[in-house]
Amino acid sequence: MSDARLKPADAWRRFAGTALGAALALLAAYLALAYALDPYDSGRSGLFSAGAVRPQGPRTALAIRGRDPAFTAAIVGNSHVQLIEPAKLSASTGLPFVNLSVPATGPGEQLLVLGWFLRHHPAPTALVIAADEYWCTDDPALPNAKPFPFWLLAERTSDYLRGLMRFSVAQEVVGRIGWLMRRHRKTAPADGWWDYEPDYLRLGYADDPRLVADRETRPPLVPDPHRAGPFPAAAAFARALNGVPAATPVVLVFPPVYAAGLPAPGSARETAERACKARIAEALAGHPLHTVLDWRVDRPEVADARLFFDQTHYRHPLAAEVLRDIAAALARLRANPLGPARD
Template sequence: MRADPSVATTAPAAWRRFAVTLVAAAALLLAGYLALALAVDPYDTGRPRLLARDGVRPQGPRTATASRGRDPAFTAAIVGNSHIQLVAPARLREATGIPFVQLSVPGTGPGEQLLVAGYFLRHHPHARALVLGIDSAWCTGDPALPPLKPFPSWLLADDALGYLRGLLRIRVAAEVVNRIGWASRKAPRRAAPDGYWDYEPDYLALGAPDGPGWEGFRTRRAPDDPDPNSGGPAFPAAERLRALARGLDPATRLVVVFPPVHAPAQDRAGT
């Protein structure tokens, strides 16, 4: 039994048309999604948008920082991690008359914090003050200053192509939908504009500091572990901070704070 030669001739052409149609449809779908995401601006980065709604819905500081860090209502910022998160910007404003925004992100190290500071300064080149919370994480010897936990660097980077790549995430696509629903309400609930979040009740719920709920927070270097700064620059984070300080407006005050977490982190005597 022989195959029909007409079918054998048309089959490859039909598959080619199907493949071309599939690729074209996928490209159009991708372009349509990116156009929608850019227009919606899910995290309020200030890029071209159709939804003229300032701020973001209640969410974590990792993504809310993009909106808060560019807000012209603030001329000073607090940057760090949970060690300086409890510093209330409203109290600093009362004491100094300067409108502060809290841009601290829990679980971050010097790399992420310098990125946040740089983002704020790009949008506030004549900022009145920048407060940086410095802790043991800044003692790393790794010049790459890798993030301690996943961090949306693409959201704060001054890179249009990187931003477009960042939009190609399932979680971001979900936020595009959430943003449309949130912005369509008459009076949507907004994340705190000044970024203040009192996390103390969450930690108190863990019980006593030496209890089982705190195991994940005890990270100490054993005496025989190698020095993290051996074989490289003593403090690469300090070099990056020095470069940031050199680029500040002469009127901007840089305040470096060492939160008092050293003593409570020590082992109890006799243990």
């Protein structure tokens, strides 16, 4: 029967079927192309891997950084540990470190990043985990405050394929094609080093009166009702540590907070914060080779306003002190692997 003799309903069904078939074919072709190109170099397809990090944000760059065999030790956290320079920590310890910190993330995202690193490094030489106030949430879902590409680190291929069906990812596919075709490609640091000091200085955090006043604001005496316990991140941390070999040194760091941002001694806020830190530290009890470095306490270094941009983002001189503390802790653990230490 010719198209001219088709009933309108039949003609519409044929058109809809043809359009659907074409759309499905285009979708399949796109997914095949995107999977082959592997826009963030997650290692699922090695066809077009360039062995280098294309300039991009840390949320997606961690896919290649976290699986890079050149690094056997990792720093995991957010911007509160971002200024720990991996090359300097590597030089101090003799262990090749990558910094997998991602700004504005909490324990849910960070433990997923840890899992990604362990998936590709089943026997890491050291782990440094930074736990800040976001770990004190009472929400067992450990929700993320900012968008995060959970699909990129997913174990199931189906989850990864669904993630590829995003407009932003399609743009990255096009961008990766252009990057791969360039003879001289721009690259980002392989070890994840990202110095935030220039950004904070440009925004006026060093001398803007309003920002300086914010830095000096004291916190309430009562705790945030959603950070007063229980602390499900501690249980999630304990589960994550089950995948860490007993011979791997694990350093848990509570990053520095400016003195004005610390809870008042004896306040309910201080009690809640102590309880949270204790619960997270207890999660390490099942791992035989660990130590805790608590910089989130009142100590001379955190009283110097010149060492902070705001209450939780510190500057290079203080970052150097924290780095030395981490290196010394790792040296002690590696010299005495028979039991945990606590600082």
